[in-house]
Amino acid sequence: MTDKELISGIINRDNVAIQHLVVNFHKKVIKTAYYFVHDMQDAEDLAQDVCIEILESAKHFKGMSSLNTWIYRITVNKSLNFIRKNKRKQLFSQIEAVFMNRDGSHAVERLEPSYIDTKFDDGERKVLLGKSINTLPENQRTAFILSKYDELPYKEIAEIMNVSLASVEQLLHRAKMNLQKKLIVHYAEYSTKKQ
Amino acid sequence: MNCTNFRNSIFSWSENDFSAFSAAELEAHSKECADCSFLLEEFRKTMAIIEQEKRIEPNPFAETRLLQKLENYKEAENWWDFPVPKPFLRPIYLGLGITAAILLGVVMGFEEGGIYLNLTSKITNIESVRSELNVPDIMGEDIIEFSNQ
Ligand SMILES: [Zn+2]
Numbered sequence: 001m002t003d004k005e006l007i008s009g010i011i012n013r014d015n016v017a018i019q020h021l022v023v024n025f026h027k028k029v030i031k032t033a034y035y036f037v038h039d040m041q042d043a044e045d046l047a048q049d050v051c052i053e054i055l056e057s058a059k060h061f062k063g064m065s066s067l068n069t070w071i072y073r074i075t076v077n078k079s080l081n082f083i084r085k086n087k088r089k090q091l092f093s094q095i096e097a098v099f100m101n102r103d104g105s106h107a108v109e110r111l112e113p114s115y116i117d118t119k120f121d122d123g124e125r126k127v128l129l130g131k132s133i134n135t136l137p138e139n140q141r142t143a144f145i146l147s148k149y150d151e152l153p154y155k156e157i158a159e160i161m162n163v164s165l166a167s168v169e170q171l172l173h174r175a176k177m178n179l180q181k182k183l184i185v186h187y188a189e190y191s192t193k194k195q
Numbered sequence: 196m197n198c199t200n201f202r203n204s205i206f207s208w209s210e211n212d213f214s215a216f217s218a219a220e221l222e223a224h225s226k227e228c229a230d231c232s233f234l235l236e237e238f239r240k241t242m243a244i245i246e247q248e249k250r251i252e253p254n255p256f257a258e259t260r261l262l263q264k265l266e267n268y269k270e271a272e273n274w275w276d277f278p279v280p281k282p283f284l285r286p287i288y289l290g291l292g293i294t295a296a297i298l299l300g301v302v303m304g305f306e307e308g309g310i311y312l313n314l315t316s317k318i319t320n321i322e323s324v325r326s327e328l329n330v331p332d333i334m335g336e337d338i339i340e341f342s343n344q
Contacts, residue, residue, distance in 0.1 A: 013269055013272075018262075018265055019262075022258060022261055022262060022265070023258075026253075026257070026258055026261055027253055027258075030253040030257060031249075031251070031253070034248075034251065034253075035248065040251070040253065040254065043253070044253065044254065044257045044260070047253075047257070047261065048260070048261055048264050051261060051264075051265060052264070052265070052268055055265065055268060055269075120237060120240070122240075122244060122247070125237075125240055125241045125244050126244050126247075126248070128241060129241050129244050129245070148245055149245060149248065149249055176206040176207075177203070177206065179206070180202070180203070180205050180206040180238070183237075183238060183241060184202055184205075184234055184238075187233075187234060187237055
């Protein structure tokens with residue numbers, strides 16, 4: 001089924017087309033949403049919203065980009081909106097306190113030699129990573145997730161984000177540098193907390 | 196190579212990008228600096244989490260739930276989906292709507308007016324009011340006398 005056939009089937013509410021949409025895109029949409037929100041139930045709800053949006057907006061799809069790109073764009077927008085609206089609900093913001101010292105200040109960046117014995121487990125690493133990614137600016141975060149998690153080529157990321165290829169490269173470079181910096185700070189903070 | 200240089204190169208190193216520093220320089224520093232060595236190891240383990248997260252699978256019932264949701268959406272859509280007239284037919288639809296509203300108003304007006312007319316005609320007929328309210332004749336005479344005074 002081509003993009004055009006699928007879209008026209010969706011507009012006509014054809015069951016075969018809707019089934020095709022679900023089989024081919026649903027899992028991808030859930031996973032991408034999960035990479036943003038880090039919660040499978042929220043990701044599932046978001047994927048439902050994305051599919052409803054596809055049904056509602058199919059008549060406006062002009063075919064300027066591929067259907068795949070269009071669906072990714074809807075997924076990214078829905079996920080970012082969800083995060084904006086549910087900032088308090090976010091798993092990683094809830095544990096913010098864990099990373100703060102008792103006086104409320106952030107731990108020093110310098111990692112003292114005595115802290116190097118600190119052992120992290122994968123659960124803690126997952127939290128550190130999620131927190132670090134979630135504090136990246138939205139466009140850096142989107143570029144990073146689409147590149148590192150979804151493994152999309154730069155060209156497709158550029159189309160989804162509606163920016164140039166050079167911008168994607170720049171955003172990714174900044175995202176990696178920021179993430180590296182944030183992770184190092186978090187290792188130090190968390191080491192201090194665990195002592 | 197100092198600690199800052201090393202820490203700024205960890206991500207590049209993990210992606211085999213040696214444009215700033217060679218692998219040999221980075222390895223030499225990580226061997227002599229316990230802090231940076233620890234950070235490098237932790238960074239690699241943290242990045243491995245991305246690979247773990249990529250393998251996560253959605254709930255097997257998620258697809259069924261979605262199909263049900265889309266089915267419900269379609270049904271709700273049909274329920275609310277009134278036929279939208281073609282642009283050139285819209286004035287006719289509008290005219291028909293206004294005519295229907297006027298007719299409805301007239302019919303209702305007649306009904307309401309009819310009740311009112313019936314009531315007033317009954318009230319003017321004092322005998323029928325008296326019989327409907329079971330008013331004894333004597334009382335009527337008192338009222339008349341009172342009103343005459
Ligand atoms: Zn060092």
